[in-house]
Amino acid sequence: MAEHTTTHPVGGTPPGFLEPLELLYEEAGQPRFGLPPALATAYGGDLGFTLPCVYANFVASIDGVVALGPEYPSSGSAISGRKTADRFVMGLLRACADAILIGAGTLRSTPRHRWTPDHVCPQAAPDFAELRRSLRRATQPELVVVTASGDVPTEHPALQSGALVATTLDGAGRLDGRLPAACTLLTAGEGSTLRMADVLAALHTHGHTAVLTEGGPHLIGHLLGEGLVDEVFLTTSPVLAGRTDDTSRPGLIAGLELLPNHPAWTDLISARQRDSYLFLRYRLRTPRAHADPQSALAN
Ligand SMILES: NC(=O)c1ccc[n+]([C@@H]2O[C@H](COP(=O)([O-])OP(=O)(O)OC[C@H]3O[C@@H](n4cnc5c(N)ncnc54)[C@H](OP(=O)(O)O)[C@@H]3O)[C@@H](O)[C@H]2O)c1
Secondary structure: OEEOOOOOOOOOOOOOOOOOOEEEEEEOOOOOOOOOHHHHHHHOOOOOOOOOEEEEEEEEEOOOOOOOOOOOOOHHHHHHOOOHHHHHHHHHHHHOOOEEEEEHHHHHHOOOOOOOHHHHOHHHHHHHHHHHHHOOOOOOOEEEEEEOOOOOOOOOHHHHOOOEEEEOHHHHHHHOOOOOOOOEEEEEOOOOOOOHHHHHHHHHHOOOOEEEEOOOHHHHHHHHHOOOOOEEEEEEEOOOOOOOOOOOOOOOOOOOOOOOOOOOOEEEEEEEEEOOEEEEEEEEOOOOOOOOOOOOEEO
């Protein structure tokens, strides 16, 4: 049963720099982690997940563009306009996660990024830390980079500070001896791409059940293709990005065709607003294909 909800700050002291999101709608009966008061006020309510859970976060323009093309690094920031409210939601979703999954395309296109809550919203760092303590999460979520080719920039600061890198045998050969010591390499037995169910099973083995994917359109295509995504958080940024006929500016999914034969219907779980930005949370209707605990990945 769904219900409409109006905005009521839930208590606590709102951080002066984070104006609360306005809650427009929330489905009744959502799991609640019990956010620290400052985060709950800024988010316009509580947040939680039923674990295990794979949840994606994207920002898209009104016309559905999520990446501007290889010639434009950090295109997510360009699309969001680095809006504080969007960066707060990014940080909050990261703060809830055991692991953050990205594809090598996203790593290559954002050379200075760090996939931590604090990097995108330093103002809320103490509150994110308090949330992680209350959830018994590690100090920071673990970064997981998926690459078939092994073509990853090993000097990237996110790798230098430690990550799991999941790759094929060919990729492992290419990376041999090149990864920073802080990284762990996971390799698949066979094939030119990884079965994402194997990657998730390996993450479960590491104790990671709350998995946020911030990968780009290709990674989410692989995850959706295997039926592994539970929820999608989508920020609609009030901007038109446009496309020329001969450039590639993908929407949320690449490399996977769903409609008309395999529609992936969703239900809206919540809708929030700040200025002209919309923060939408959807649940995939198709039951999730649970990861096979007998992972084919080895480290
Ligand atoms: N707007 C947003 O919210 C948002 C979010 C994320 C990213 N982006 C943007 O998206 C663009 C990058 O798009 P993308 O689709 O290239 O990013 P991506 O999906 O993160 O990376 C794609 C790469 O990941 C690896 N990969 C994915 N699935 C794999 C599998 N099953 N097995 C093995 N390897 C796998 C491959 O790496 P190899 O090529 O190394 O084999 C593949 O080329 C960037 O411009 C980025 O800024 C936007």
